[in-house]
Amino acid sequence: MAADISKMKALAKQTYNALSTEFPDSTCSLDYDCPQNLAIRGILSAQCTDKRVNITASDLFAKYPDMDKIASEDPEVIASIIKPCGLTASKTRSVMTFARKMTEEWNGTVPNDVDLLMEVPGIGRKIANLIVGEIYGTPAVVVDTHCKRVMKRIGITDSSDPAKVEKDIMKFFPEEQWISIGHLSVDLGRKYCTAKSPKCDECPLKSFCKRRI
Ligand code: SF4
Structure with missing residues (x-):
């Protein structure tokens, strides 16, 4: 079990590094001033x-x-x-x-x-x-439709239930990445990992994504 967790944490780290390199300006897609x-x-x-x-x-x-x-x-x-x-x-x-x-x-x-x-x-x-x-800035994971889809495809979770996806993200990603991993998932889901016809050949996660390999 411990070996599994360290393997999953390594996958999370690889995912975060690739996504934050691809989307360095990732942020909340809803505008707000207060x-x-x-x-x-x-x-x-x-x-x-x-x-x-x-x-x-x-x-x-x-x-x-x-x-x-x-x-x-x-x-x-x-x-x-x-x-x-x-x-x-x-x-x-x-x-x-x-x-x-x-x-x-x-x-x-x-x-x-x-x-x-x-x-x-x-x-x-x-x-x-x-x-x-x-x-x-309270550590919290936002699991929207993009996050749910891409986390399952990558292999971070085996569930499509948002509550379970949230738990898996909290288990494998460090707390300081919880907010940004939600934004990064949205960016990936919009640009490459679309619901229909994901662009796996161009995706920055293609070398280790579970769905791809
Ligand atoms: S390789 Fe394909 S399935 Fe995997 S995250 Fe990228 S686009 Fe999605």
Whole structure:
């Protein structure tokens, strides 16, 4: 077992080195200029592209720069603005609940607490980890669809269950890499390791990827 773990840690190290060399400027693909804006962008990102989220969220924040203004607005007005991101009813409920908690419970500060953040409907573990990792630098792994896919293909995990993938990443990558490995996985998944027809011949991981060798 110990030998397996050291083998997996070596694979993780090889993966991290190759990815950080290929994507030296890797970063969060959601724009944000303050913690609450990242949280709301995270809520809007469910089943929506980052590009669409960034445009729609900018429209929302241009009209409502403060959380209390969102919290006190008619939900139908908020819904009409965020509609381009889809899942309008549930996202409206989430955005308004988040804005209300910010105003009434959290004294205007986004909590550095995954469990508290997950009290907001629409903020699951992935988004909560993104928030605490990006804003506070709290070690946390964001397992999105790209991360789930590439980690399984590389051989870091044998599961497609995000909770298990998160655990495997935490087991094999050092804590200081947890935040960036999520961003790097997204970069790899978009450029080479696409869901359909991955570009293995050009991939920087081709010499050791489990799916490839
Ligand atoms: S070699 Fe292919 S399957 Fe493996 S990570 Fe690269 S693109 Fe994905």
